[in-house]
Amino acid sequence: MITDTAARHEEEQHIKHALQQCQYPRWAIEKGKQQVLHKNKNRKPHKPKKKDATTDNKDTITLPYIRGLTERIQRAMKKHNIHTAVKPYRNIRQLLVHPKDRIENHQKCNVIYEIPCKSCKKTYIGETGRAFTVRKHEHKKECEKETAGRLTRTEHQRAQQDNLKSAISDHCKRNNHVMDWDKSRIINQESNKYKRWIKEAIEIRKRGADTMNRDEGSFQLSRTWDSLLQRPPAGRGRGQPDRTVRLTTP
Template identity: 25%
Template structure:
């Protein structure tokens, strides 16, 4: 399975749950605490437990799935973005960052809207309040303030985000969701409108501003063909006509028919008619019956005009879509009508 496939993570989790319930459950003793999140596992064992032996037995289940082991050091163990401290038989928690962390975050003068910048800082403070034990909370808040100050965020802006994070933490959780969502382009007007609509239980999603991709993208010079639609070609030796449709100019399509004539292309209906009757098509008298650029409408109109081809032979002018549809309806009611 490809890593980018949407179903890969779902199937991987299902298979992991199958291994845990059908195989690992018989290996992991009841004295061991097994906490798994995706492909990371936190294992808490008794003091003199043989962890190496447990690792070897787990790795023997499926050769393609091999566990590595990282034991606590100095009574500390990182797990995901949490650094776990063991203090006097109790656990304390702190936000963990890898040594390679560079704090490459959104700059205050970037093109992102203010709501996005505010949301990032609020998210950092929320993580601090939800993870950190009291003795580590002030240190983490100071780190957040310093980090975003270096990204040129004003001090009042950071403090306001911290205040908002505290309100979220202390407010009771509700399951109410907005009834409507409106997407608006990034602008100050959109921000002002979002405050008003929020009172009406309507959320405003702010779309990103112009990106570098939009600025460097070459604009297409493609134009809709002026002669796309359904056309007819009369036969020079009988009263039959050929009805076709094209998404390009009529002259381009006629040149393809003429080329097929010269090369005796048996896949071409006009060539088949010539070979069976020895008649030539009157390409100079070909005309566009209805102009239509939409593919599905064009195909439907082509079939419709074939059904009323007798009238096309008698009328040298153009048709409107309404005339064609009305003629089909009459022919459906009374097949004798031509």
């Protein structure tokens, strides 16, 4: 807003000349000038609003609305100059939208799993992108098929030479052992297939001779990691730190 008289007069002449160049008639220019002067004359001076000091310093808390209880809390908070806001105790979203049910461990997919032998300390390490319960059922079905009935001496000698499809079936038939299917468990979960192969190879290498696996899995893990993945000696005394290193894949 221009307050200097000379500058204001100069600005008015500039606007008037610009409007004349745009073919505005003289009467329209004068009428517009009078309207502006009348508007400025009746304009009220701006006064900043006074802030209520009592409301500025109020703390605010949000309460769930419970009929009969929330009102009592509000009255108590008001005495201490604390403002309270109320929200519904339960809303429509909570009533209508329900989260997904938790997936049971045996139904999980993309896992690395362990199946122990009931007759010795060896375990089988495997991985699958399907549900764990499906893969375990396949192992169990094949193992029961291959080990059904008693083995004669001749059949036992033949079993020592045959290589069955599954390492589990191979182990049970050669040694006349039984797998502990009830204690099978998921030891890791990974959706990325390549990373899952790496984690399977790590678990196999960590157990060393305690696995019945015939190979080291789909990923060929470098022998450089052996010193980190080897298990602590069986005679390690109680209270001594476990120096086994757990690796995570990138």
